[in-house]
Each structure stands twice: as C-alpha cells, then as structure tokens.
Amino acid sequence: MLNNMITSLDPQSRAAARGWSDITIRNVFVIPTVLFLIVFNVFPLIYSLGFSFTDFRASTKDPANFVGLKNYMDLLSDPFIWRNFTITAHYVIVSVAGQVVVGFGLALLLNRSFPLKGLVTTLLLLPMMLSMAVVGLFWKLLYDPNFGIINFALGLGKFEWLANPDFALYAVALTDIWMWSPFVMLLSLAGLSAVPKHLYEAASIDRASRLYTFFRITLPLVAPILLIAIIFRTMEAFKTFDLAFVMSGQPTTEVVSIRLYKMAFQEWQTGKSCALAYIVLIMVLCITNVYVKYLNKAKER
Amino acid sequence: MRTATKGMLAGLGLMLASSTSVLAQELTIFWAEWDPANYLQELVNQYEAETGVKVTVETTPWSDFQTKAFTEFNAQGSAYDLIVGDSQWLGAASEAGHYVDLTDFVKENGVLDKMAPATVKFYSEYPGNSGKYWSIPAEGDAVGWSYRKDWFEDPTEMANFKAKYGYDLAPPATWQQLMDIAEFFYRPDATPPKYGVAIYTDNSYDAMAMGFENALFSYGGELGDMATYKVEGIINSPKAVAALDAYKKLYSFTPPGWAKTFFVEDNQAITENLAAMSMNYFAFFPALINEASNPNAKVTGFFANPAGPDGDQYAALGGQGISVVSYSQNKEEAMKFLKWFIQDDVQQKWADLGGYTCSAKVLESEAFRKATPYNEAFYQTMFKVKDFWAVPEYAELLTQLNQRIYPAVVGGEGTSQETLDALAADWKATFAKYGRGG
Numbered sequence: 001m002l003n004n005m006i007t008s009l010d011p012q013s014r015a016a017a018r019g020w021s022d023i024t025i026r027n028v029f030v031i032p033t034v035l036f037l038i039v040f041n042v043f044p045l046i047y048s049l050g051f052s053f054t055d056f057r058a059s060t061k062d063p064a065n066f067v068g069l070k071n072y073m074d075l076l077s078d079p080f081i082w083r084n085f086t087i088t089a090h091y092v093i094v095s096v097a098g099q100v101v102v103g104f105g106l107a108l109l110l111n112r113s114f115p116l117k118g119l120v121t122t123l124l125l126l127p128m129m130l131s132m133a134v135v136g137l138f139w140k141l142l143y144d145p146n147f148g149i150i151n152f153a154l155g156l157g158k159f160e161w162l163a164n165p166d167f168a169l170y171a172v173a174l175t176d177i178w179m180w181s182p183f184v185m186l187l188s189l190a191g192l193s194a195v196p197k198h199l200y201e202a203a204s205i206d207r208a209s210r211l212y213t214f215f216r217i218t219l220p221l222v223a224p225i226l227l228i229a230i231i232f233r234t235m236e237a238f239k240t241f242d243l244a245f246v247m248s249g250q251p252t253t254e255v256v257s258i259r260l261y262k263m264a265f266q267e268w269q270t271g272k273s274c275a276l277a278y279i280v281l282i283m284v285l286c287i288t289n290v291y292v293k294y295l296n297k298a299k300e301r
Numbered sequence: 302m303r304t305a306t307k308g309m310l311a312g313l314g315l316m317l318a319s320s321t322s323v324l325a326q327e328l329t330i331f332w333a334e335w336d337p338a339n340y341l342q343e344l345v346n347q348y349e350a351e352t353g354v355k356v357t358v359e360t361t362p363w364s365d366f367q368t369k370a371f372t373e374f375n376a377q378g379s380a381y382d383l384i385v386g387d388s389q390w391l392g393a394a395s396e397a398g399h400y401v402d403l404t405d406f407v408k409e410n411g412v413l414d415k416m417a418p419a420t421v422k423f424y425s426e427y428p429g430n431s432g433k434y435w436s437i438p439a440e441g442d443a444v445g446w447s448y449r450k451d452w453f454e455d456p457t458e459m460a461n462f463k464a465k466y467g468y469d470l471a472p473p474a475t476w477q478q479l480m481d482i483a484e485f486f487y488r489p490d491a492t493p494p495k496y497g498v499a500i501y502t503d504n505s506y507d508a509m510a511m512g513f514e515n516a517l518f519s520y521g522g523e524l525g526d527m528a529t530y531k532v533e534g535i536i537n538s539p540k541a542v543a544a545l546d547a548y549k550k551l552y553s554f555t556p557p558g559w560a561k562t563f564f565v566e567d568n569q570a571i572t573e574n575l576a577a578m579s580m581n582y583f584a585f586f587p588a589l590i591n592e593a594s595n596p597n598a599k600v601t602g603f604f605a606n607p608a609g610p611d612g613d614q615y616a617a618l619g620g621q622g623i624s625v626v627s628y629s630q631n632k633e634e635a636m637k638f639l640k641w642f643i644q645d646d647v648q649q650k651w652a653d654l655g656g657y658t659c660s661a662k663v664l665e666s667e668a669f670r671k672a673t674p675y676n677e678a679f680y681q682t683m684f685k686v687k688d689f690w691a692v693p694e695y696a697e698l699l700t701q702l703n704q705r706i707y708p709a710v711v712g713g714e715g716t717s718q719e720t721l722d723a724l725a726a727d728w729k730a731t732f733a734k735y736g737r738g739g
Contacts (some may be wrong), residue, residue: 024642043513057693058375059374059375059393059395059397059693060396060397060693061397063396075709080704145557145558158557160557160558160560162559163557163559163560163561164558164560165560165711165712237518248502248507248561249561250504250560250561251504251703251704251707251708262700265368265371266367266368266506266696266700267694267696267697267700268371268375268393268696269697
C-alpha cells in the first residue's frame with residue numbers, strides 16, 4: 001500500500017517521502033563540497049598562478065610587481081634547476097621501475113594458494129602503511145655505516161650509503177621501493193585475480209610454455225591495472241619530498257620538491273617558487289597524459 | 302532579573318579585565334632548541350621571581366628555526382614577543398618591519414658601551430654603519446676549535462711530528478700548521494683508524510658558509526664589499542682562492558662520511574675518538590667538557606681559529622641578538638625585559654649559567670676567561686669575528702654558495718678559481734636583481 005502511494009508521487013515528493021530530498025542533499029553535501037574545493041583548491045591555484053608572474057616575496061611587505069614570464073624564463077635557464085629535474089627523473093625511473101618489478105613479482109608469487117597466504121599478504125602490505133618520515137628515519141639507521149644492519153648483513157664494512165654523493169639517491173630510491181612495492185603488488189593481485197581461468201586452461205591444453213602464457217595472457221590482461229599503478233607511483237615519486245629530505249641532504253638527492261621548498265620557505269622567493277610549482281605541475285600532467293594514452297590503448301586491446 | 306543581568310555583566314567585565322592583566326604579565330621568547338636556550342630559561346625564571354612577569358623560552362629544532370620564525374613573521378602573528386634571531390636575519394626582518402627599531406633604546410641605555418663592539422656591529426646594527434639597531438646582543442658565539450690533548454701530548458707522536466715537520470706539535474697557530482697536524486693524524490688504515498680534522502660540510506643552511514669563512518677571513522679574503530655590494534674580484538680574489546684550496550685540503554683529512562656534517566657530527570668527532578681536531582661553535586663546547594657527554598672531556602683542549610699566511614686572524618660569527626617582534630601585544634613589557642637583561646649583574650648571571658654573554662665587562666674579566674677551558678679562546682675570538690651578508694636576500698646568497706662550494710669541497714669538482722668565479726657571478730646577479738650596488 002505504502003509502495004503504491006510513493007510510486008504515485010512526483011520524483012521530488014518521492015525522495016522527500018523516503019528521507020532527504022535532492023535539494024536537501026544538494027544543500028547539505030554538494031554545495032559545501034563545491035565551496036570547500038573552491039576555497040581550498042581552486043582559489044589558491046589561481047592565486048598562486050597570479051603570483052608566479054610577479055616578484056613577490058612573502059617575507060617582505062613590498063608589493064608584488066608583475067614581471068611577466070621572467071620567473072619561468074629564469075627557472076628554465078637555470079642549470080641548477082635542470083640538475084634538480086635530472087635528479088628527479090633519475091629517481092622516478094629507478095624507484096618506479098623497482099616498484100613495478102618487485103611489486104609485480106610479489107603479486108605473481110602470491111597469486112596462488114598456500115598456507116597463511118592472508119597473513120603473508122598483510123605483512124607485505126605493512127611498509128606502505130607507515131609514515132614516510134618514520135620510514136626515512138628508520139632506513140637512515142639501517143644504512144648507518146657504524147651500526148646499521150645493512151652493511152653488517154652484506155659485509156660492506158663502513159660503506160657510506162647516504163653520505164656518498166654517488167649512492168645517496170639509489171639508497172633513497174631503494175627505501176621508496178621497499179615502501180611502495182606493496183602498493184603495486186596489491187593492484188597487480190587484483191588484476192591477476194581478474195584474469196579468466198579458462199584462458200590458462202586453454203593455454204595448458206595447447207601446451208603453451210609458462211613464458212608464452214605470461215607474455216600472451218597474464219601481462220596483456222594485467223597491463224591496464226599495472227599502468228594505473230605506474231601512473232600513481234610516477235606522480236608520487238615525482239613529488240617526493242619527505243624521504244629524500246629526511247634521509248639525505250646531498251645535492252645529488254635534491255629532487256625538485258626539495259628545491260621548491262627551499263626556494264619558497266627558506267629563500268622566500270614566493271613568486272619564483274610558484275612558477276616552479278607550475279612547471280612541476282605541467283610536467284606531471286604531461287607525463288600522466290602519456291601514460292593515460294598508453295592505458296587507453298592497453299584497454300582497447 | 303535586572304540585578305542578575307548587572308551581576309553577570311560585572312562578572313564578565315571583571316573576567317576580561319583580569320585576563321588582560323594576566324596576558325600583559327607573560328612574555329614568550331622564541332629561540333632554537335639548544336643548551337643556551339635552556340640557560341636562558343633559567344635566567345628568565347629569575348626575572349619572573351623579581352617582577353612577577355612570566356617569561357617562557359619557546360624552542361624549535363635548528364633545522365626549522367628560520368622557516369618557523371619567518372612564517373610567523375609573515376603572518377604578522379603575535380605568538381612571540383621577543384626572538385633570538387640569527388645575525389643574518391637582521392636585514393630581512395628589519396626591512397620587512399618584523400623587528401621593532403631599538404635605536405633609541407640602544408642609545409638611551411648605553412648598550413654600545415656595555416657590549417663588545419663586534420657583537421653590536423653584527424648582532425644589532427643594520428644596515429652596516431648606519432647607526433640603526435634592531436636587537437640587543439644576546440648569545441655571543443663564533444667558530445673555534447677543540448682538539449685531543451692526549452694525542453697532541455703523546456711523546457711518540459710529538460717526536461714523530463717534529464721529525465716530519467720540523468717544529469713542535471702543539472695547538473696550531475697558523476692555518477698551515479692546522480693542515481700539517483690534520484695530515485699527520487690522518488691514519489685511515491690504523492686500528493682503530495684516526496683522522497686529522499672535522500670541519501663543517503653541511504649544505505642545507507649556513508654550515509658550509511661558516512666553515513669556509515674561517516679559512517677565507519684568515520687568509521685575508523672577504524665575501525665582498527659590504528658597503529657597495531661589489532663581489533667581483535673580492536670573493537674570487539687570489540686570497541679567497543687560496544682559502545678555498547686550504548678548506549678543500551682539510552676536507553681530505555676528515556673521517557669517512559664527512560660529506561654533510563655540522564655541529565653534532567663535529568662534536569662526535571671528539572667524543573668518538575675520530576679526529577685530532579674539530580671545528581665548532583663555542584656554544585657547543587660545554588658538551589665537550591662534560592664527562593657525561595664526552596668520555597674524553599679531561600683530554601679535550603680548545604684553541605681559537607688560527608692565523609692565515611699573512612697573519613690575519615678572524616673567525617666566522619655565530620650567535621644571535623634578541624629583538625622585539627613588531628606584532629607582539631606586549632612590546633612595552635618586552636622593552637622592560639631588555640632593560641633588565643642588559644644589566645651587568647644579569648649578564649654576569651647569564652655567563653655563570655653557561656650563556657655566552659656579549660657584555661664587554663664580563664668578557665674581559667679574569668673570572669670569565671678562566672671559568673672554562675674554552676672561555677679564553679672565546680674571548681680572543683669575539684674581538685675578531687666577521688659575518689655573512691645580512692641583506693634580506695641572504696638565504697639566496699647562502700644557497701648559491703652551497704651550490705658552488707659544496708661540490709668543490711666534497712666532490713672535488715672544478716678548480717677553486719672556477720668555483721669562486723662562478724660564485725662571484727651568481728652573487729653579482731643576485732645583488733643586481735635586488736638593486737644593490739652599481
């Protein structure tokens with residue numbers, strides 16, 4: 001009887017009869033969310049874009065003078081900034097490649113039945129649940145040449161990981177790989193479990209080799225989800241700050257985020273640092289677009 | 302009902318009045334987290350006992366001291382009434398109006414006569430020689446050296462050293478001797494290994510600048526002309542190049558892993574039997590005479606930064622002045638505190654607690670000079686100190702110095718002449734950008 005009554009009402013009245021109306025939902029959830037996004041995301045984005053064309057310094061009371069594209073030109077012609085970008089690119093490639101190899105490898109190992117599988121999977125996920133700063137400090141101790149367990153385990157004596165300009169970046173990347181491989185593993189596991197079993201059965205009947213099965217069935221079908229993991233990890237690695245800041249401080253580990261931080265909050269070159277932030281944003285967008293293009297192609301296949 | 306309303310309003314008024322008076326009797330001083338800040342808290346407890354005004358010394362780690370202070374300044378926050386800010390902040394903080402102009406206070410209260418001249422010049426005055434003052438010298442500090450007396454006084458070491466270098470092994474009087482001794486004790490293959498010297502190499506703030514300045518100033522070099530902002534031909538002069546060569550050579554005698562070190566590591570070099578000599582700010586030396594923090598306390602000696610090849614002898618200035626923050630709600634109370642702080646007996650108490658007073662009277666007293674094994678070296682140093690640029694863009698200048706000097710010292714990149722030529726070009730461009738100089 002009640003159902004009949006509700007269905008005979010217009011949509012607004014129907015929603016009202018069930019509980020909150022669309023208008024109430026809009027007022028309570030949608031409008032505050034939009035306002036929140038405008039105030040905390042859109043406004044600062046536009047405001048900082050404006051600053052990027054000025055010589056504004058937050059540490060002074062001088063007005064912001066319009067300097068056009070000078071900040072962008074200065075940054076793009078600064079060899080030190082290009083060195084920061086080169087370091088960042090190096091870090092992204094090593095770190096993301098390592099995470100994909102380790103994460104996907106772990107997923108392949110876990111994609112089968114064995115005792116305590118749930119516990120092992122949970123334990124493997126633990127690193128990514130820790131704070132970046134804590135992980136950085138923890139690994140700094142592990143790398144310590146005097147009492148760190150890594151040198152002891154590998155028999156490396158007093159080998160310097162973080163103080164050595166040639167190895168510091170790899171040492172930080174290794175920590176990032178340890179921390180975020182579980183993320184790639186988790187997504188890969190989801191992808192692997194979605195591969196239809198009958199494809200493997202068919203391959204088995206056809207006596208296809210393991211390698212053939214992997215490259216012709218597993219990898220193509222997991223590729224879209226793996227690409228999503230790579231997109232996320234690339235964006236994160238490009239923005240890396242905490243790990244490199246906490247663990248090292250070598251010029252060879254000064255990724256672009258650290259340079260940005262120093263420019264903005266130690267040198268108070270506010271306008272110029274806004275311009276650098278936009279350059280980073282544009283670069284991340286470009287890289288992500290390339291990935292998305294490949295992702296779409298992978299999906300089409 | 303009317304009576305109840307009146308009573309409530311009266312209560313509210315009383316509450317507001319009393320809360321205002323309570324607020325006026327509290328002062329907050331902001332400083333970095335280190336022993337002198339603890340000594341200052343002990344000192345200001347006496348101020349509270351005398352006046353009833355509660356003073357809290359709020360601290361933050363050195364690594365974010367500058368960022369936190371300037372973030373608060375830029376927000377025009379009133380969280381801090383006074384700040385014990387670094388000397389190179391003077392330009393940035395005064396030009397932006399973050400500090401109260403203390404020129405009248407300094408002149409009326411005879412601060413110029415009370416404090417050692419170098420401390421007033423570098424901790425208080427900006428621009429240089431302008432007669433405008435923005436702080437009161439609070440913690441005098443400069444870079445000095447500690448050394449292992451037991452290593453130096455070992456008869457075998459003394460004989461071997463004399464045989465090799467032709468003069469007695471003793472605390473170095475010149476930079477050449479400093480390098481000889483560092484080379485002599487550099488024994489990475491010994492069991493346990495020994496190293497010659499510990500120096501500053503950290504490239505994140507002013508460590509590298511402070512370390513290099515010790516060589517630069519004593520070799521007769523300068524950062525530039527502080528009045529005209531001319532740097533070309535000065536920071537890359539032959540004397541400056543020789544100083545950088547000397548600093549690079551010293552780095553080759555440091556312990557392994559000495560590629561990013563500052564005050565903590567340089568004290569560890571002595572406490573952990575790593576190096577024969579170690580550079581550090583005097584403010585960190587109390588830990589070296591404390592047996593709880595230094596097992597070698599009894600055999601640790603100290604000396605002032607040695608003279609260069611032409612007899613010049615200077616040291617890089619550390620330390621801070623205390624300034625009144627413009628946005629403080631308690632400026633008058635803060636001024637009263639400063640008036641109390643500069644009194645001779647308070648400065649004596651400050652020194653007794655372990656603070657490095659800048660009071661000329663206290664510094665010159667025999668009692669002070671003999672109070673610790675390093676006070677004599679500190680006294681000698683504080684009359685021959687020089688500082689980094691105090692212009693508002695000092696942080697950019699520091700970054701440029703780090704970007705040029707660090708790879709040269711730690712990575713051995715380029716010649717000293719190339720390094721300093723590049724630094725001169727960087728600084729010239731920066732000063733031009735801010736309209737300084739011709």
